[in-house]
Amino acid sequence: MVTIEDAHKIIRNQSVELKTEIRTLENCLGFSIAKEIHAPFEMPSFDNSAMDGYALCGIFQNYKIIGEVAAGSQQEFIFKEGEAARIFTGAKIPDNTSAVMMQEKTDVEGDNLTLKELPKEGQSIRRKGGELKEGQLVFEKGYAMTPAGIGLIGSLGIETVEVFKKPTINIITTGNELIAPGNIKSEGQIFESNSYALASACEQFGFTCQTKKQIKDDFDAIKMGVKASLETSDVLILSGGISVGDYDFVKQALEENGVEEQFYKVFQKPGKPLYFGRKNDTFVFALPGNPASSLSCFYVYVLPFLYQMSGSIKTGLERYSFPLSQDVENRSDRPSFLKAKIDGGEVKILDGQGSSMILSMAHGNALAYINAETSLKKGDHIACLVIS
Numbered sequence: 001m002v003t004i005e006d007a008h009k010i011i012r013n014q015s016v017e018l019k020t021e022i023r024t025l026e027n028c029l030g031f032s033i034a035k036e037i038h039a040p041f042e043m044p045s046f047d048n049s050a051m052d053g054y055a056l057c058g059i060f061q062n063y064k065i066i067g068e069v070a071a072g073s074q075q076e077f078i079f080k081e082g083e084a085a086r087i088f089t090g091a092k093i094p095d096n097t098s099a100v101m102m103q104e105k106t107d108v109e110g111d112n113l114t115l116k117e118l119p120k121e122g123q124s125i126r127r128k129g130g131e132l133k134e135g136q137l138v139f140e141k142g143y144a145m146t147p148a149g150i151g152l153i154g155s156l157g158i159e160t161v162e163v164f165k166k167p168t169i170n171i172i173t174t175g176n177e178l179i180a181p182g183n184i185k186s187e188g189q190i191f192e193s194n195s196y197a198l199a200s201a202c203e204q205f206g207f208t209c210q211t212k213k214q215i216k217d218d219f220d221a222i223k224m225g226v227k228a229s230l231e232t233s234d235v236l237i238l239s240g241g242i243s244v245g246d247y248d249f250v251k252q253a254l255e256e257n258g259v260e261e262q263f264y265k266v267f268q269k270p271g272k273p274l275y276f277g278r279k280n281d282t283f284v285f286a287l288p289g290n291p292a293s294s295l296s297c298f299y300v301y302v303l304p305f306l307y308q309m310s311g312s313i314k315t316g317l318e319r320y321s322f323p324l325s326q327d328v329e330n331r332s333d334r335p336s337f338l339k340a341k342i343d344g345g346e347v348k349i350l351d352g353q354g355s356s357m358i359l360s361m362a363h364g365n366a367l368a369y370i371n372a373e374t375s376l377k378k379g380d381h382i383a384c385l386v387i388s
C-alpha cells in the first residue's frame with residue numbers, strides 16, 4: 001500500500017521514451033510541441049493600418065487624397081505633407097505616413113479630405129514587430145496546441161510542426177456479470193459501463209482508445225487478453241478483478257505476462273485496489289471495477305501519466321481551491337476524493353459518495369480532496385480537481 005503522494009511520485013518517475021512525428025496544422029490540435037518554436041520573422045512584418053480610413057502625411061485638419069491602398073496591395077506612394085490615401089485594414093501604410101484616421105471621423109468631397117478631429121502621431125498604425133520580434137520564443141517544448149496556438153503558427157507561415165506522439169491506449173474490462181448495453185439483461189447481470197466512461201474520458205483530454213475488450217472472470221482468458229493487448233499498446237487500462245475476491249484474476253494474469261508491479265493499493269477512498277505496473281515500454285493501470293472508483297482513478301492517476309507519455313507540460317486536471325457551501329466531515333481513516341460540484345464560486349459536496357455511485361459524478365464537475373478524519377466548515381477552502 002502506498003500513499004497518494006507516493007503513487008504520484010512513482011508514476012512521475014517512470015522513464016518514458018517519447019517519440020515524435022510531423023503533423024500538419026489541420027491535425028495537431030492537443031498535441032504537444034517537441035521542439036521550441038521561434039518567430040521566423042517579425043510580426044506584423046510591415047507597418048499596416050488598423051482601420052478602414054485614410055493614411056495621412058503630417059498632422060493637419062485637411063488633406064488632398066492622392067490614391068488608395070487595399071490590403072495586399074504592393075503599390076508604393078511618395079507621400080508629401082498634406083496628402084492622404086484611402087486605406088483599408090491590414091494594408092501596408094505608405095512611407096511617411098504620420099497616422100491613420102478611421103473613416104467614421106472624416107468628411108470627403110471629391111479629393112478633399114476633412115477630419116472631424118485632429119489625429120495623434122502614429123494612431124491606428126500597427127507597427128512592424130509590434131507583436132513578435134524575429135527569433136522570439138513563441139512556444140516552449142511541451143506546449144499543447146490550442147486553436148489560438150495553431151492560428152499563430154499558421155500566421156508565421158509554418159505549415160507542419162514536430163509534436164510528441166500520443167500513447168496508444170487499450171482498455172480491457174473484466175467481469176462475469178457484465179453485458180454490453182443494448183442487450184437483454186438476465187438476473188444478476190449488469191450493463192458494462194466502465195469502458196465507455198474510460199474511453200470517453202480519454203477522448204475528453206485528447207487521447208484515443210484504440211481497442212476495448214470485455215473478458216469474463218476466467219484466468220486463462222484474462223491472461224491471453226492481457227498478452228495480446230500488451231503487445232499493441234503503450235498504456236493498457238484494465239477495469240475490475242483487481243481486488244481480493246476469489247474471481248479477481250487480473251493481478252496474477254499481469255504477473256504471468258511479465259508485468260512488473262510499480263505499486264498496488266493506494267491509501268485513499270475511493271480506489272484503494274489501484275494497480276500500476278510496466279513491462280518494458282508498456283504501462284498498465286488496473287482500476288477497481290466500481291464505476292466511480294475507476295473513473296476517479298483515471299482522473300487522478302491515469303490522466304497525468306497520459307500527459308507525461310505525450311510530452312505535455314500539463315500534469316493532470318486543473319486544480320483550484322474554493323470555499324465549501326456546507327460543513328463536510330471525512331470520518332474515514334483514508335484521504336478521500338469526493339464527488340463535488342463547483343457552482344457560483346462555491347463547492348457543494350454531492351449526495352451519493354459510494355464507490356459504485358456514478359450518478360453524483362455525472363451531475364458534478366469536480367473531485368474535492370479531503371484529508372482523513374477531517375471536519376471542514378462551510379466557507380473553508382477545499383482543493384478541487386476540475387473535471388469539466
Ligand code: AMP
Pocket residue numbers: 173174175177178190191192193194195239240241242243245288289290291356
Ligand atoms: P470488481 O472490481 O471486479 O470487484 O467490481 C466491483 C464492482 O464494480 C462490482 O459491483 C462490479 O459489478 C462493478 N463493475 C466492474 N466492472 C464494471 C464495468 N466494466 N462496468 C460497470 N460496472 C462494473
Ligand code: MG
Pocket residue numbers: 174175176217240241289
Ligand atoms: Mg469483478
